[in-house]
Amino acid sequence: MSNKISLKNKIVLITGASSGIGYACAERFAQAGAKLLLCARRIERLEKLAEELINKYKVAIHYFQLDVTKEAEITTQINALPAEWRVIDILVNNAGLARGLNNFQEGSTQDWNEMIDTNLKGLLFVTRQVLPGMVARNAGHIINIGSVAGHEIYPKGNVYCATKHAVKALTQGLRMDLLGTNLRVTSIDPGMVHTEFSLVRFKGDQTLAENPYKGLKPLTAEDIADAIIYSASCPPHVNISEMLIMPTAQAAATLVHRE
Ligand code: NDP
Ligand code: 8X3
Numbered sequence: 062m063s064n065k066i067s068l069k070n071k072i073v074l075i076t077g078a079s080s081g082i083g084y085a086c087a088e089r090f091a092q093a094g095a096k097l098l099l100c101a102r103r104i105e106r107l108e109k110l111a112e113e114l115i116n117k118y119k120v121a122i123h124y125f126q127l128d129v130t131k132e133a134e135i136t137t138q139i140n141a142l143p144a145e146w147r148v149i150d151i152l153v154n155n156a157g158l159a160r161g162l163n164n165f166q167e168g169s170t171q172d173w174n175e176m177i178d179t180n181l182k183g184l185l186f187v188t189r190q191v192l193p194g195m196v197a198r199n200a201g202h203i204i205n206i207g208s209v210a211g212h213e214i215y216p217k218g219n220v221y222c223a224t225k226h227a228v229k230a231l232t233q234g235l236r237m238d239l240l241g242t243n244l245r246v247t248s249i250d251p252g253m254v255h256t257e258f259s260l261v262r263f264k265g266d267q268t269l270a271e272n273p274y275k276g277l278k279p280l281t282a283e284d285i286a287d288a289i290i291y292s293a294s295c296p297p298h299v300n301i302s303e304m305l306i307m308p309t310a311q312a313a314a315t316l317v318h319r320e
Pocket of ligand 1: 076077078079080081082083100101102103104127128129130155156157158159179206207208209250251252253254255256257258259261282
């Protein structure tokens with residue numbers, strides 16, 4: 062690829078870096094020599110990850126606790142970034158979750174609030190804090206983690222699917238509103254990835270959580286991180302708008318082949 066962008070010394074903010082895709086992304090960006098801003102609620106995991114990556118890749122890392130459902134916390138934490146960490150080049154809006162898998166009429170409004178507050182409002186509020194600086198500098202890349210659930214609806218996926226459809230709409234809207242700037246906006250939309258996602262969806266029930274992955278080879282968090290790195294490294298005139306990535310054994314949200 063011509064004029065590939067070097068990620069060395071780029072400042073990359075990753076939300077939800079304590080597990081799964083965000084965690085793998087942190088490692089891949091560190092490998093590429095980027096400077097990492099890592100956040101999540103489980104600060105002790107970030108501390109451990111930062112220590113490992115600093116030792117392994119000798120990169121600069123600043124980590125902080127952030128619950129993306131709390132608008133005031135987002136504002137405070139982003140505004141409190143040390144001066145040398147304020148010029149964010151790439152924002153990876155990864156923090157997200159599913160809660161429950163229920164028929165609409167049996168859904169828990171608490172689960173709905175949690176998914177909407179995290180996947181939708183969290184992404185909105187973090188982006189709102191970071192974007193003005195990018196626009197002022199006429200440089201930056203927003204990478205949203207969508208889902209196959211933003212392309213299709215599946216039974217009992219109702220509210221989770223709605224949040225990921227909203228992410229898709231916001232990604233497209235952002236791209237329109239930023240037209241004429243040098244900013245890029247990408248959506249990376251995975252199918253089934255083996256992370257803690259399912260464990261969180263089924264609230265710690267290991268058996269239910271492992272069922273989706275039985276008899277097939279799901280994607281790994283690293284597979285998705287590779288796609289994110291590819292998108293971020295494309296030459297400045299190339300914007301990967303969206304990338305839908307599925308395991309070979311998955312043809313649609315609910316159509317999988319199991320051995
Ligand atoms: P994990 O559960 O492994 O990781 C989720 C991450 O999000 C954790 O680091 C968690 O950190 C963070 N997070 C959750 N809630 C909050 C919050 N309120 N504030 C800050 N961080 C939060 O799942 P994945 O890695 O699979 O999920 C990452 C993204 O990928 C999500 O947006 C998910 O919807 C999407 N996705 C996942 C797929 C899959 O099959 N796994 C497929 C398609 C999309 P902490 O709990 O420490 O705050
Ligand atoms: C996560 C994948 O199929 O469980 O977004 O919605 S799915």
